[in-house]
Amino acid sequence: MSEILSSEVVIVGGGVIGAATAYFLCKEGAEVMVIEADDLASGASGACDGFVSLQTKMPGVHLAMALESARLFPSLAEDLEVNIEYNPCGGLMLATSQEQMKELRARAKALKSGGLEVEMLSPAELKEYLPEVGKGIKGGSFCPQDAQVNPISLTLGLAQKAQEMGATILRGCQVENIVVTNNRVREVHTTAGNIHSRRVVCAAGIGSNQIGKMIIVDVPVLPQRGQILVTEQRDPILKCLVSGAEYLGTKANIPELLPTDEEAAKLGLGFTAEQTASGNVLLGSTREFVGFDSNTTPEAMNAIARNAMRFLPWVEDLDVIRSFAGLRPCSPDGLPILGTVKGVKGFYLATGHSGDGVCLAPITGKLLSELVLDGETSLDIEPFSLYRFK
Ligand SMILES: Cc1cc2nc3c(=O)[nH]c(=O)nc-3n(C[C@H](O)[C@H](O)[C@H](O)COP(=O)(O)OP(=O)(O)OC[C@H]3O[C@@H](n4cnc5c(N)ncnc54)[C@H](O)[C@@H]3O)c2cc1C
Incomplete structure (x- = not known):
C-alpha cells in the first residue's frame, strides 16, 4: 500500500x-x-454456534436489545446474497432437577413480562419437540422466538x-x-x-x-474459551435449538443453575445442541479462562460428549468428525x-x-x-x- x-x-x-x-x-x-x-x-x-437465543438473555435491557436484533434477521436473510441459513426453529432449555424447573419457571415469568413468548413444558409435552430425552430430564422451557443462523x-x-x-x-x-x-x-x-x-x-x-x-x-x-464437538451429517433429527439449564447458569452466572459436578464446574460446562442446515450436529460447550489458548482439550471433548448423552442419549450413535474452540470476547458482566x-x-x-x-x-x-x-x-x-x- x-x-x-x-x-x-x-x-x-x-x-x-x-x-x-x-x-x-x-x-x-x-x-x-x-x-x-x-x-x-x-x-x-x-468458531461458535449459531443460536439467536432470546430465552438466554437477562430480562431488561439485555432482552430488549436481543428482541430488536431478532427482528432484523428476517430482512437480513432477504437482503444478503449469501444464504445465512436463518431458521426460526425455536429453542428448548431442559432441566435436570425440580430446582432447575423452579428457576426456569421464575425466569419464564420475568422474560414474558419483557415481551418474550416462553412456555414451560412437562416431560410429556417435551415429546412434541424431542421424541427422546434422557431419563433425568424433568421438563423445560420453550421459546418459539429463538432461531438459528450460520454465523x-x-x-x-x-x-x-x-x-x-x-x-x-x-x-x-x-x-x-x-x-x-x-x-x-x-x-x-x-x-x-x-x-x-x-x-x-x-x-x-x-x-x-x-x-x-x-x-x-x-x-x-478477556478471552473466554468455548469448545464444540461436530458430528457427522444426518437427516433432520433436531427440530429446534436445545440447551441445558446449566448452560444458562454458567453463561449468566446464576448460582441456582451452575453445574454441581466438580469437573463440569471447572470447565464451565453447559449443554447445547443444534443441527446445522448441512445436517451436522454441534454439541457444546465450555466457558474457560485460559488466556489466548484456542486449542481443544481431550478433557473437554470427553466431558461435552458425556454431558450430551445425559440430555439426548441417541447422540451416542453419532460419529464425531471434528472439534473446535473459539475465544469469546468476554466483558466483566x-x-x-x-x-x-x-x-x-x-x-x-x-x-x-x-x-x-x-x-x-x-x-x-x-x-x-x-x-x-x-x-x-x-x-x-x-x-x-x-x-x-x-
Ligand atoms: C464456542 C462458542 C459458541 C458461541 N455460540 C454463540 C451462539 O450460539 N450465539 C451467539 O450469539 N454467540 C455465540 N458465541 C459468541 C460469538 O461467537 C461472539 O460474541 C462473536 O463472534 C464476537 O464477534 P466479534 O466480531 O466481536 O469478534 P471476532 O469474531 O473475534 O472478531 C474480531 C476480529 O478482530 C480482529 N482483530 C483483532 N485485533 C485486531 C487488530 N489489531 N487489527 C486488525 N484486526 C484485529 C480479529 O482477527 C478478529 O477477526 C459463541 C462463542 C463461542 C466461542
Missing part, C-alpha cells in the same frame, strides 16, 4: 460485529474501511454486501496504532500503511483491550460494551459481546451506524457504556 489511504470510518475487526457495523454504515451511504488482521470470521465468529455465512454475507455498497475490506492487515491529537482520532497505523480517518470503531473482539491501549483506555475484554470514550472524539466501542455476538450483531451494527453518523441511537445504549464498570 504505497498511497496514503483515507476513509470516513475505519472499523477494526472483520468478525460478525465489524461486518454488521460496516453493513449498516454502508446502507446509510458512509465511506467505510474494515481492517482485519487475519481473515473475515477468523475469530470467535468463525460464518452471516459474517461473510454482511461483509460482502457492505463491499458491494462500497466498503473496502483489508484482510491480513493489523492495526498497530491509533493517532489521537487534540482529543480526536486522526489516523490509524496498520501493517499495510497509514489511514487518515476521524472515526474509528473498535470491533476487535479479544483484541479490543490491545486497541484500547492505543488510545490509553482500558477496555475490559457478559453484556456488550458499546458507545463512545471520554476525551477521545471519533472513537467508538462495539465489543465485549461475550456469548451473544451472533444474536446481537444486527442491532449492534444498526446502533453503531446511528451513533457514528448521527451521534444518537434509537435504543438507549447507556446501560452498555464502558463507564458502567468504573
Whole structure:
C-alpha cells in the first residue's frame, strides 16, 4: 500500500460485529474501511454456534436489545446474497432437577413480562419437540422466538454486501496504532500503511483491550474459551435449538443453575445442541479462562460428549468428525460494551459481546451506524457504556 489511504470510518475487526457495523454504515451511504488482521470470521465468529437465543438473555435491557436484533434477521436473510441459513426453529432449555424447573419457571415469568413468548413444558409435552430425552430430564422451557443462523455465512454475507455498497475490506492487515491529537482520532497505523480517518470503531473482539491501549483506555475484554464437538451429517433429527439449564447458569452466572459436578464446574460446562442446515450436529460447550489458548482439550471433548448423552442419549450413535474452540470476547458482566470514550472524539466501542455476538450483531451494527453518523441511537445504549464498570 504505497498511497496514503483515507476513509470516513475505519472499523477494526472483520468478525460478525465489524461486518454488521460496516453493513449498516454502508446502507446509510458512509465511506467505510474494515481492517482485519487475519481473515473475515477468523475469530470467535468463525468458531461458535449459531443460536439467536432470546430465552438466554437477562430480562431488561439485555432482552430488549436481543428482541430488536431478532427482528432484523428476517430482512437480513432477504437482503444478503449469501444464504445465512436463518431458521426460526425455536429453542428448548431442559432441566435436570425440580430446582432447575423452579428457576426456569421464575425466569419464564420475568422474560414474558419483557415481551418474550416462553412456555414451560412437562416431560410429556417435551415429546412434541424431542421424541427422546434422557431419563433425568424433568421438563423445560420453550421459546418459539429463538432461531438459528450460520454465523460464518452471516459474517461473510454482511461483509460482502457492505463491499458491494462500497466498503473496502483489508484482510491480513493489523492495526498497530491509533493517532489521537487534540482529543480526536486522526489516523490509524496498520501493517499495510497509514489511514487518515476521524472515526474509528473498535470491533476487535479479544483484541479490543490491545486497541484500547492505543488510545490509553482500558477496555475490559478477556478471552473466554468455548469448545464444540461436530458430528457427522444426518437427516433432520433436531427440530429446534436445545440447551441445558446449566448452560444458562454458567453463561449468566446464576448460582441456582451452575453445574454441581466438580469437573463440569471447572470447565464451565453447559449443554447445547443444534443441527446445522448441512445436517451436522454441534454439541457444546465450555466457558474457560485460559488466556489466548484456542486449542481443544481431550478433557473437554470427553466431558461435552458425556454431558450430551445425559440430555439426548441417541447422540451416542453419532460419529464425531471434528472439534473446535473459539475465544469469546468476554466483558466483566457478559453484556456488550458499546458507545463512545471520554476525551477521545471519533472513537467508538462495539465489543465485549461475550456469548451473544451472533444474536446481537444486527442491532449492534444498526446502533453503531446511528451513533457514528448521527451521534444518537434509537435504543438507549447507556446501560452498555464502558463507564458502567468504573
Ligand atoms: C464456542 C462458542 C459458541 C458461541 N455460540 C454463540 C451462539 O450460539 N450465539 C451467539 O450469539 N454467540 C455465540 N458465541 C459468541 C460469538 O461467537 C461472539 O460474541 C462473536 O463472534 C464476537 O464477534 P466479534 O466480531 O466481536 O469478534 P471476532 O469474531 O473475534 O472478531 C474480531 C476480529 O478482530 C480482529 N482483530 C483483532 N485485533 C485486531 C487488530 N489489531 N487489527 C486488525 N484486526 C484485529 C480479529 O482477527 C478478529 O477477526 C459463541 C462463542 C463461542 C466461542
